Amino acid sequence: MLSPLLATAGFPDARVGPGPEMTAEDAISLRPFGSPGLYVTGLQDAPPEVLRAVGEVAASHFGWRELQRDRDRLRDVYDRTFQFQGTLLPDGTLVDANETLLAFAGTRRANVLGRPLWNAPWWEQTAQNVESLHSAFRQAASGVFFRQNLVMIGENSALARVDFSLTPIVGDGGVVEMIALEGRDITDHLRILGEVEVAHAFLGAILENVQDGIVACDAAGQLTVFNGTAREWHGQEPDETQSGAWSQRYRLYESDGVTLLPSERIPLFRALRGEVLKNQEMMILSDQGLPHSVLASGGPLHSASGEPLGAVVAMHDVTERKLTEKRLRHDALHDRLTGLPNRTVLYSLLEKCIARFQRRPDQSYAVLFLDLDNFKNVNDAFGHVMGDRLLLEVAARLNHSVRRTDTVARLGGDEFAVLLDSPCDANQVMRVITRINQEMGAPFNLLGQEVYVTTSIGAALGDEHYRHVEEPLRDADTAMYRAKHAGKNSAQLFDRDMHAAVLKRLNTERELREAIGRGELVLHYQPVVCLTDGSCCGFEALVRWQHPVRGLLAPSEFIGLAEETGLIAPLGMWVLREGARQLRAWHQHGQLAHLSLAVNISGQQLRETARTDQRLIDFDFPPGLELEVTESTLIDAPEAVENLHALSRLGVPLSLDDFGTGFASLAAVQRHPISTLKLDRSFIAPLPSGTRQRAIVASVLTLALHLNLRVIAEGLETPEQVQAVTEMGCRYGQGFLFSRPVTADEAAKYALTHPPVTPRTIPLAL
Known part of the structure; x- marks a missing residue:
């Protein structure tokens, strides 16, 4: 194709071709004319435009332009790759370097080509570095691949860690013809790896030291994380490896600690199935440790692209909280001292018994109400600590006295209750009471001393009228108080008359x-x-109650109730004020100016120190007003005796009523400011024939005379009794023989019709 073209152009001898055959001295290179590697002869005298045209045609004919474009593309890839690229001759001379390497070093290709590798500008020129590079080159030149992380100097003298390698290229004869240099800046990669390593160590430390148990598995269900807390709960040593399924190696239970946890309920398996868990309660048991109650929360793990990676579960130990809740529930339902069920439990069980009895009358029940007799004396003598120990022993004895189906409860203080479950009738109740009395009959040992404590017991059998728990307890309590009033250390079975009496008592109060x-x-x-x-x-002065329905009531109908309910203080103060008013009115009558008036006061009145309107020490006593106290007052509280002496210092006369029926003696009377003894009617009634009573009365009168005490004989009903006491030296008396208690007007008439023989002034004391 070229020869005809050249002949037409006037150059028939011209030839074009590549390679060695065109090495004649007259060969002209067509490179400047666009045909690298091609030469032409016979055109030495041709003008440039002819050479250019020949070059273009020749390049097109031999496909040289396509080769040039391929070469340029490969070079571009070579220069743009992110790795450092270079070529060494077998003597270590750099003959090529890509733009990536040159850009890193901040230099040009002309500055590095033809220089030995170890003299390149990206190396720190220290003896150690130079020696290391020589060693690396010798290894590559011997045909052995070399790779190592080296430090290189980048642009602006920045140090970088580089993954550096030398690859020998061996020719057909087994001789290394050249060496390929490669490198990659791994500074950021190593930094990230370091950060990841620190984060991994940090996360590992957290996992190992966190108080929650952490378990995780891969997508196949194999355990991958089992932290220190989890190992401790499962009874493992820290160096034991984890493999296999969680459920196959360990004992996992439902929250009751009894039911084994099925595979589909195991938290990690649920999370692996895609469930998100929150506070699933379960229990972990190990052979070496205590059971642990835990709350498990967790869910599945996914990659950023959504690919399943496994699952993770965190377990929070709530064992202590569960134990605390259990203790609180127990404390809420049991007495803290004795451990017995408390009132709440008793009410719940009794409510069920009542409901069951309504459905099935053959399923009877009974309630016992127990109170320790004189328990206060034990506390006073031995202290409250010993009192608590006594209550503990009482609780144990009561439990020992009843059946397993029965319930002993402590209601508070020294009060206990027993619920006797079906079958139960009056005979069964009495058998239980007998066993309780036998148990309680043995002495209690307190501080080495034997102490006997008895019980008063009230019992109420199940009844169709009972609808609420308060009703049988109320009736058992009523029966217990009846037993206590009957002399203590006894038992009473409730009947309807007791309830009527209680209602009457409440109405009366x-x-x-x-x-x-x-x-x-x-x-x-x-x-x-x-x-x-x-x-x-x-x-x-004797108080009476003019009841609007029941008529005039004697003191025996209400004084005892007033003492028990605390009404005696206001009632007694009313009597004192009314008696003082009446005495002043009598004294305004000239013929009654000699009269005195005795008013009975209670121990509660003597102990009153808080309310000024109730305190005797603040009362305005008129002349002739005398106070009567009972013998029990002399051994009552210290403040009562102190007030007695204070009243005496104010000049208030004091009489001792019903002398001889209590615990006082004449020696005790001598120690207190008593001026008058009122000899009880029980000593007067047998007179005059009662020899023993005559001797007692005579002795009292003789001793009273020596103690300068005046004696009044109470209950005189016959002239013979008057003659008997008069002969023994008694000067004063009162009784039905002279007059029954009368109204104020009738009393004034009696005084006017029985005046003193010789006019007298108001006596200091009767």
């Missing part, structure tokens, strides 16, 4: 509170007579 304010109380007066002349020298 309510009415008595209202009676004090409504003016229903009145005073009657019984004369005190001088036995030598029959004159009236004074009166004893």
Whole structure:
């Protein structure tokens, strides 16, 4: 194709071709004319435009332009690759370097080509570095691949860690013809790896030291994480490896600690199935440790692209919280001292018994109410600590006295209750009471001393009328108080009459509170007579209750109730004020100016120190007003005795009522400011024939005379009794023989008709 073209152009001898055959001295290179590697002869005298045209045609004919374009593309790839690329001759001379390497070093190709590898500008020129590079080159030149992380100097003298390698290229004869240099800046990669390593160590430390148990598995269900807390709960040593399924190696239970956890309920398996768990409760048991109650939360793990990676579960130990909740539930339902069920438990069980009895009357039950007799004395003698120990022993004995189906509960203080479950009748109740009394009959050992404690027991059998738990407990309590009043250390079975009596008592208490304010109380007066002349020298004030329905009530109908309910203090103060008013009114009558008046006061009144309107020490006593106290007052609280002496210092006369029926003696009377003894009617009634009683009365009168005490004989009903006490030296008396208690007007008439033989002034004491 070229020869005809050249001949037409006037150059028939010209030839074009590549390679060695065109090495004649007259060969002209067509490279400048666009045909590298091609030469032409016979055109030495041709103008440039002819050579250019020949070059273009020749390049097209031989496909040289395509080769050039391929070469340029490969070079571009070589220069743009992210790795450092270079070529060495077998003597270590750099003959090529790509743009990536040149850009890293901040230099040009002309500055590095033809220089030995170890003299390249990207190496720190220290003896150690130069020696290392020589060693690396020698290894590659010997045909052995070399790879190592080296430090290189980049642009602006920045140091970088580079993954560096030398690859020998061996020719057909087995001789290394050249060496390929490759490198990659791994500074950021190593930094990231370091950060990842630190993060991994940090995460590992957290996992190993966190108080929660952490378990994780891969997508196949194999355990990959089992932290220190989890190992501790499962009874593992720290160096034991984990493999296999969680459920196959360890004992996992439901929250009850009894039911084995099925595979589909195991938290890690649920999370692996894609479930998100929150606070699933379960229990972990190990052979070496205690069971652990845990709350498990977790879910599946996915990659950024959504690919499943496995699952993770965190377990929070709630063992202590569960134990605390259990203790709180126990404490809420049991007495803290004795451990017995408390009132709440008793009410719940009793409620079920009542409901069951309504459905099945043959399923009877009974309630016992127990109170320790004189338990306060134990506390006073030995202290509350010993009192608590006694209660513990009582609880144990009560539990030992009943059946397993029965329930012993402590209601508070020294009060206990027993619920006797079906079958239960009156005979069964008495058998249980007998066993309780036998158990309680043995002495208790307190501080080495034997102490006997008895119980008062009330019992109420199940009844169709009972609808609420308060009703059988109320009736058992009522029966218990009946037993206590009957002499303690006894038992009573409730009957309906007891309930009626209680209701009557409650009504009486309510009415008595209202009676004090409504003016229903009145005073009657019984004369005190001088036995030598029959004159009236004074009166004893006796309270009566003018009930709007029941009529006039004697003190025996309400005084005891007033003592028990605390009404005796306001009632007694009313009597004292009314008696003082009446005495002042009598003293305004000239013929009654000699009269005195005795008013009974209670121990509660003597102990009152808080309310000024109730304190006796602040009362305005008129002349002739005398206070009567009972013998029990002399051994009552210290403040009562102190108030007695304070009243005596104010000049208030004090009489000892019902002398001989209590615990006082004449020696005790001598230690207290008593001026008058009132000899109880029980000593007077047998007279005059009672020899023993005569001797007692005579002895009292003789000793009272020596102690300068005046004696009044109570309960005189016959002239013979008056003669008997008069002969023994008693000068004063009172009784039905002279007059029953009468109203104030009738009392004044009696005093006027029985005046003193010789006019007298108001005595200091009767």
